[in-house]
Amino acid sequence: MAENTEQVQYEEEFIISRRGLKLFTCRWLPRNQEPKSLVFLCHGYALGCETSMNGIGIRLAEAGMAAYGIDYEGHGRSSGLRGYIPNFDEVVGDCWEFYTSIIERMENKNKMRFLLGESMGGAVALLLHKKQPSFWDGAVLVAPMCKIADEIKPSPLVISILSKLCRIIPTWKIIPTKDLMDVAIKVPSKREEVILPFLILHGEEDRVTDPKVSKLLYESASSTDKTFKLYSGMWHALISGETPENIELVFTDIVNWLDKQISQGNSRMESEIKAEQDDQIPAS
Structure with missing residues (x-):
């Protein structure tokens, strides 16, 4: 169970979604x-x-950032049949509803906002980006489930996820069968672009999701601010299942990338602040 520390305040809360589901949410906030x-x-x-x-939530809060999480339907402490997602669009909608409610608070109005997704959560992050491409200031994708590794037979849930991702990146003809999953055709005129700044992290020895597809996303995305890191000898669970030394290396890379984005600022936030100031100028 997550706990408070001298530097981090941990809080949790159940919310009722627009669909009537009881969903667990939590947050790690920097103290003082x-x-x-x-x-x-x-x-x-x-x-x-x-x-x-929990580990990355604590580390982000120690670095002065607020981290928010929500358990999907059927996951963690949220209601629903364990591990079953009847409609992936609804899961993305639940995340969007909760996260935008945090962003819309007065105290958060001028803060930069980032997504951080691990494995299937990387797919969720990309789909959140698709909902409103200019809304987010960046994303960290940790071993994102853009395609699973050949050794893993896809479940119906994975097939659903991959189908959704094909709509984001139609250049990939992802066929979720064990022998045909490497088929990829580039059709630039039909591509919906991944435009936000992003950092992709992947273990070279990952046997769950495919590092080659993460590299393809890095190479084909139209974002002008993108980074791909491949960790030699590391597996799938980079932020929770590696040695303490390896986890610390990954955490450091994530925090450093986010700090760089914050220090540089962004046009989205500047435009919103300018629009707000213009609205306050009395008409002559």
Whole structure:
């Protein structure tokens, strides 16, 4: 169970979604300082934020950022049949509803906002980006489930996820069968672009999701601010299942990338602040 520390205040709360589901939410906040940015966490399949995202939540809060998480339907402490997602669009909608409610608070109005997704959560993050491409200031994708590795036979849930991702990146003809999953055709005129700044992290020895597809996303995305890191000898669970030394290396890379984005600022936030100031100027 997540706990408070001298530097981090941990809080949790159940909310009722627009669909009437009881969903578990949690947050890691820096003590004694105003958060310098907001990071919204998207966990992996059959997991929950309280456990799988606790380490990175603490580390982000220690670095002065507020981290927020929500357990999907059927995951963690949220209601629903365990591990079953009848409609992936609804899961993305639940995340969008909760995360935008945090962003719309007065105290968060001028803060930069980032997504951080691990494994299946990487797919959730990309689909959140698709809903409103200019809304987010960046994303960290940790071993994102853009395609699973050849050794893993896809479940119906994975097939659903991959189908949704094909709509984001139609250049990939992803056929979720074991022998045909490497088929990819580039059709630039039909591509819906991934335009936000992003950092992709992947273990070279990952046997769950395919590092080659993460590299393809990095190479084909139209974003002008993108980074791909491949960790030699590391497996799938980079932020929770590696040695302490390896986890610390990954955490450091994530925090450093986010700090760089915050220090540089962005045109989205500047435009919103300018529009707000213009609205306050009395008409002559």
